[in-house]
Amino acid sequence: MAVSQLIGARVQRREDPRLITGRGHFIEDHVLPGLAHMAVVRSPHPHARIVGIDKAAAQSLPGVLAVLTAQDFKAQISGGMPVTPAFAPEKKYVPERFPIAESEVCFQGEPVAVVVATSRALAADAADLVQVEYEPLPAVVDPEAAMVAGSFKAHSDGPDNIGWDMTFAGGDIDAAFAKAEIRVSERILQQRLAPTAIEPRGVMADYSPYDERLTLWLSSQNPHFIRLFVSGAMGLPESHVRVVSPDVGGGFGSKISPYPEDYLVPAASRILSRPVRWIETRTESVMTTIHGRGQVFTAEAAALRDGTLLGLRLTQVLDLGAYHGTFGAFQACACLMSGGVYRWEAISARTVGVLTNKVPTDPYRGAGRPEGTHLCERMVDRVAQELGMDPADLRRKNFAQEFPYVNNFGLTYDSGNYDGTLDRALELVDYPGWRQRQAKAREEGRLIGVGLSTWVEICGFGPSQPTAAATGGIGLVEAAEIRFLPSGSVAAYVGTHAHGQGHDTTFSQIVADTLGVPLAAIEVHHGDTAEGPAFGYGTYGSRSLAVGGMALHQAATVVREKARQLAAHLLEASPDDLDFAQGTFSVRGNPAAHKTVQEVALAAYGGSLPEGMEHGLEAVSYFDPPNFVWPFGAHICVVEVDRDTGAVAIQKYVAVDDCGNVINPMIVEGQLHGGIAQGISQALYEEVVYDQESGQLVTGTMVDYLIPTMNELPVPTLDRTVTPSPTNALGVKGIGEAGTIASSAAVINAICDALSPLGIHHVDMPATPERIWRMIQEAAR
Amino acid sequence: MGQTLRLKVNGVERIDEVEPRLLLVYYLREVCGLTGTHVGCDTSQCGACTVLLAGAPVKSCNMLALQAEGASLTTIEGLAAPGELHPLQTAFWEQHGLQCGFCTPGFIMAATALLADNPDPSDEEIGRGLEGNLCRCTGYVNIRKAVKAAGEAVRAGAAAPMGG
Numbered sequence: 001m002a003v004s005q006l007i008g009a010r011v012q013r014r015e016d017p018r019l020i021t022g023r024g025h026f027i028e029d030h031v032l033p034g035l036a037h038m039a040v041v042r043s044p045h046p047h048a049r050i051v052g053i054d055k056a057a058a059q060s061l062p063g064v065l066a067v068l069t070a071q072d073f074k075a076q077i078s079g080g081m082p083v084t085p086a087f088a089p090e091k092k093y094v095p096e097r098f099p100i101a102e103s104e105v106c107f108q109g110e111p112v113a114v115v116v117a118t119s120r121a122l123a124a125d126a127a128d129l130v131q132v133e134y135e136p137l138p139a140v141v142d143p144e145a146a147m148v149a150g151s152f153k154a155h156s157d158g159p160d161n162i163g164w165d166m167t168f169a170g171g172d173i174d175a176a177f178a179k180a181e182i183r184v185s186e187r188i189l190q191q192r193l194a195p196t197a198i199e200p201r202g203v204m205a206d207y208s209p210y211d212e213r214l215t216l217w218l219s220s221q222n223p224h225f226i227r228l229f230v231s232g233a234m235g236l237p238e239s240h241v242r243v244v245s246p247d248v249g250g251g252f253g254s255k256i257s258p259y260p261e262d263y264l265v266p267a268a269s270r271i272l273s274r275p276v277r278w279i280e281t282r283t284e285s286v287m288t289t290i291h292g293r294g295q296v297f298t299a300e301a302a303a304l305r306d307g308t309l310l311g312l313r314l315t316q317v318l319d320l321g322a323y324h325g326t327f328g329a330f331q332a333c334a335c336l337m338s339g340g341v342y343r344w345e346a347i348s349a350r351t352v353g354v355l356t357n358k359v360p361t362d363p364y365r366g367a368g369r370p371e372g373t374h375l376c377e378r379m380v381d382r383v384a385q386e387l388g389m390d391p392a393d394l395r396r397k398n399f400a401q402e403f404p405y406v407n408n409f410g411l412t413y414d415s416g417n418y419d420g421t422l423d424r425a426l427e428l429v430d431y432p433g434w435r436q437r438q439a440k441a442r443e444e445g446r447l448i449g450v451g452l453s454t455w456v457e458i459c460g461f462g463p464s465q466p467t468a469a470a471t472g473g474i475g476l477v478e479a480a481e482i483r484f485l486p487s488g489s490v491a492a493y494v495g496t497h498a499h500g501q502g503h504d505t506t507f508s509q510i511v512a513d514t515l516g517v518p519l520a521a522i523e524v525h526h527g528d529t530a531e532g533p534a535f536g537y538g539t540y541g542s543r544s545l546a547v548g549g550m551a552l553h554q555a556a557t558v559v560r561e562k563a564r565q566l567a568a569h570l571l572e573a574s575p576d577d578l579d580f581a582q583g584t585f586s587v588r589g590n591p592a593a594h595k596t597v598q599e600v601a602l603a604a605y606g607g608s609l610p611e612g613m614e615h616g617l618e619a620v621s622y623f624d625p626p627n628f629v630w631p632f633g634a635h636i637c638v639v640e641v642d643r644d645t646g647a648v649a650i651q652k653y654v655a656v657d658d659c660g661n662v663i664n665p666m667i668v669e670g671q672l673h674g675g676i677a678q679g680i681s682q683a684l685y686e687e688v689v690y691d692q693e694s695g696q697l698v699t700g701t702m703v704d705y706l707i708p709t710m711n712e713l714p715v716p717t718l719d720r721t722v723t724p725s726p727t728n729a730l731g732v733k734g735i736g737e738a739g740t741i742a743s744s745a746a747v748i749n750a751i752c753d754a755l756s757p758l759g760i761h762h763v764d765m766p767a768t769p770e771r772i773w774r775m776i777q778e779a780a781r
Numbered sequence: 782m783g784q785t786l787r788l789k790v791n792g793v794e795r796i797d798e799v800e801p802r803l804l805l806v807y808y809l810r811e812v813c814g815l816t817g818t819h820v821g822c823d824t825s826q827c828g829a830c831t832v833l834l835a836g837a838p839v840k841s842c843n844m845l846a847l848q849a850e851g852a853s854l855t856t857i858e859g860l861a862a863p864g865e866l867h868p869l870q871t872a873f874w875e876q877h878g879l880q881c882g883f884c885t886p887g888f889i890m891a892a893t894a895l896l897a898d899n900p901d902p903s904d905e906e907i908g909r910g911l912e913g914n915l916c917r918c919t920g921y922v923n924i925r926k927a928v929k930a931a932g933e934a935v936r937a938g939a940a941a942p943m944g945g
Contacts, residue, residue, distance in 0.1 A: 016874045019879055020857075020879065021858065022815070022818070022858045023817065024883075026819065026883060028820070198822075198915060247882065249819070249821075249881045250918055252917070282821065501880070667877070670877050670880060673921075674917070674918045674919050677921070701823075702822045703824055707826070707827075709912050709914070709921075710912070710921035711912055713920055715925070716922070
């Protein structure tokens, strides 16, 4: 069998030639005859009543086609924007969200009107002429203050600001704490982050009034869900809406959920009977594209003096922003993953979602899992520090060892070898050597720290049963279709969406090995709801390979087995007597009697099929995974902190990860590089800042919001172990989010280790020179 | 309202009537139809809009089209003859120096200017040459590798980097 010719190989990416030559097709590269341009009039206030909107000056500008407000859109769009149950099904208060504000704006940047004009510049000019009179209301900025009864409300007609308040109980927490010989507690901040795909969002819509068809081009990770949501809201049959998500310039979670413009642009197109396009500016992006994280944790851990972990009690206060993000409650999975790779007797985790007057939070790379890992890894280090124990030894003592391992909340880790990745990482970083250098540096008054992060991730969403409950109906499986064309080339259709992950390459490798056809004969299609299976489930949560790749593998296997039946008929042999290798079926013991899979494909469209066999050689397959997949690993960061300036310099970064079998190691390493960079960037640089008094966004451009250049980031040393997942035939897990999940904890643990001689136990993110310098000054007093 | 703009884009002489407020990047994208030059930030941080003006890298979102009067511009589309690749394009491909590919044209143009000045840059020199470009996907690891590999190819005589 032709297995493993290409699976496992460093195949150069098939998507690159167009991208390196400027021939990609991103959203802003799409134009249509008669295209009109939309600009959005946005609230400058975080919270205000809309007293009146005067369109006259804008409407009188030559070239302006329409100025539209909520009144106009209410005839076009029904219902509110969707909110899924996710991990917080019992919600207390879900404010209704229409894509455009009518009487009250609840975050800075919320749409209040749109202008459509013949050019983009004209639309922007006219948007400035729309006069909106506001009556400012008090802004709710701090989620913890907003939890207090009687505080200002983010929505003036809301009961309070509590979106949800629920506790996950994993074992008898009081019994675990009753045995405690030591306890440590900490307050840990997860600052708001802007996902910052370098390509901003954009939407183009073409509504065809006579046949009532809508085509929507947008920069999305999730085109089929957008079709579902927008068709429903616009009263169109789902089959009348086509969503095309072309080349997408990065997502990181920010292009999963539907946005107001996804509804407003097609509605404007329907009102005007012409194509309309809106392209987000960077300031609009920081102001209105979802933010990630935005959480405050308080946690207490209980342990025995020998280092045995007993119990973890925590509260997650999650800053929802002004509305629930469509998948915002996914972030509560930080609670379910707060135990990490360790055996705990009990964990009790309370999550409180709090409404504030800011842009909604929603999944950003890792979504809940970086927060859970950061919390767990910080608390484990605090226990080690309290006991004077080496953090590597404490980890080893408490690692889950037997797999499948069921965690405190009933989640089943499929496979793991936590000692294996930690041992390799310690070896690669030269752990004893750094501990010696650290001791010597301390004698010289220098601050060197070594930080460990041993992580595990829940990903690969499905399975259908829990995820259907989490989405409110749609089980997250994946669909794929294989079409073997008569002349021997293969079209593969998948419901996932690539925006940097290299699926065209990885998926081609799977198909090539399964069908025994050359890579060049395979074309992978995604991102167009008019093609392929009825539904696709999108790309997020490191699911594309473990669910989508498996669907493709299954579809290709069905096709191959039909080809075997047909080949047997053509060769007048039994299917069981056929070998399949290098794309050729041959009769066992008589290799001269053979048919290539291409010959069989042509025959499938011919006139000599066996009785009962249908024509064609194609298959649709849905894969519903039996479990999540659970990649894991060990990251170690070494830092030196400058005592005088508080600046952190990363000396060494080692990551040993395990994502099961690897289809393309080059792509896996690339995903880790980028993921690690984003976690380091959270640890050291990035923070969305709102003025605590006024609620105004302070970091509204890339001048103010620090995305690191190559000069701010280390080159990590990577290695891996291979522990296949037993839950799918490919033995694969996921790697898209791994680096981000692991790395913030490694960096902060290293900084805290460096600062520990000064009596500093915890540093919040971003660990800027100013923050650290102030802590050093405070500690010296 | 329009003013006459004369310049050379990818070796082709052009005369266009443009609005005085038209930014160079939108001139390239919308008037010339060269959509490989991207807009990522509007404020000159991300560098996705980098093109070469007389061989020097400029951020075309922070220049008016009329400021390029008389100039010779090179965009990503003009870096290599049709069907061929510039050594930097080859190196980005071979070294997996891109993921989503949106920032890539800007990186390749900035690196082209860097290698034209110095085909054997050190890590620090690469860092200085590309400090005006942001990538959110790669952590820059393979971008750095690609620039080094392209430098080697250039030094080995694969092709001289274009300079406008």
